[in-house]
Amino acid sequence: MRLTERYRQVRLEAVRFTESRRAQRVGKLLLGPNVNDGYVAKTVIIVLLSVIAFLYLKPIIYMVSTSVKSLEDLIDPVVGLIPRSVHSQNYIDAWKGLRYPEAFTNTFIIAFFGSLFQVFSCALTGYALARLRFPGKSLFFVLILITFLVPPEITIIPLYMIFNKLGWLNTPLVFLVPAILGQGMRGALFIIIFRQFFLSQPKALEEAAKMDGASVFRLFFRIMMPLAGSACLVVFLFSFVWYWNMHFEPSMFLSKDFIPLSLRLNELSTELLGNKSLSLSVAVGKDPVSEGPKMAAAFLIILPPLLVYFIAQRWFTEGIERTGLVE
Incomplete structure (x- = not known):
């Protein structure tokens, strides 16, 4: 027993x-051995990221879905994100209403050349604030920070009067000339980015170049500027997107002759449909007649910046890391 x-x-x-x-x-x-390495933690992270991604993508999904819906699908409350049939006429109407080739050219001139000029001017200013010694250096940096904090609505009237006297209204000069002088869209932020980048570079490079007899400008263009390629790409993409999407400044300075896509979008409903949609808009709470063309136009407007980002995504991510913006 x-x-x-x-x-x-x-x-x-x-x-x-x-x-x-x-x-x-x-x-x-x-x-997992560290709690966050197991299947439970990974499942929770994947679910959270999926929810966040859906929240970010939902407006774009709604835009694309609405842009290919017919009027019957827009009025029918049963139809959700997936339309019964693809209606391409909305894109044809949006293309004509936006006058897309002309407006695209105007927007591209402002966004591309404004960003290009701003990269050069902000890099030069940021390098001077980071490396050179001159009287009033700290004061200049404080003034740049103040311009970053001041809302553009405060300075819009003085700028309008100056541009009007110079005869620059309704021309791209109202954006390109300030960009050349480092006062373009978010110019103070870009100067700070370049300043921080140049401060992180070793001084031995400059000292070696000065010993070889290099001047300040040769040192900047031959050594420091090639090293700042990642920062230049980040500034260019940020500037390009902001110039492309800006609406308030063009509405004040570009009222005729030179109209970008952002202003054409406001005029799209009137140019396409006139006033015949007023009766339906009262009945259903929104304008179903122009909803499809508007969404198609919005998608045509955001498509170029999306393509630029998809092409330069890898270099953009590397530039964000190397410029220290993630900190």
Whole structure:
């Protein structure tokens, strides 16, 4: 009897040990050695990222879905994000209403050349604030920070009067000339980015170049500027997107002759449909007649910056890391 009880006790302990080992294995498999390495943590992270991604993509999905809906699908409350049929006429109407080739050219001139000029001027200013010594250096940097904090609505009237006297209204000069002088769209932010980047570079490069007889400008263009390629790309993409999407400044300075896409979007409904949509807009709470062309026009407007970002995504991410913006 004693041997039998002893055998049962040993067997029970062996079963408990095996179950505990299995529990530990299951625990490590689900939670991982550091809790966040297991399947549970990974599943939670994937679910959270999926929800966040859906929240970001939902407006774009709604835009694309609405842009290919017919009037019947827009009025029918049963139809959700997936239309019954693809209606391409909305894009034809949007193309004509936006006068897309002309407006695209105007917007591209402002965005591309404004960003290009701003990269050069802000890089030069940021390098001077980071490396050179001159009287009033700290004061200049404080003034740049103040221009970054002042809302553009405060300075819009003085700028309008200056541009009007110079005869620059309704021309791209109202954006290109300030960009050349480092006062373009978010110019103060870009100067700060370049300043921080040049401060992070070793001074031995400059000292070696000065010993070889290099001037300040040669040092900047031959050594420091090539090293700042990542910062230049980040500034160019940020500037390009902001110039492309800006609406307030063009509405004040570009009222005729030179109209970008952002202003054409406001005029799209009137140019396409006139006033015949007023009766329907009162009935359903929105304008179903112009909703499809408007969404198609909005998609045509955001498509070029999206393509630029998709092409330069890898270099843009590397530039963000190397310029220290993630900190």
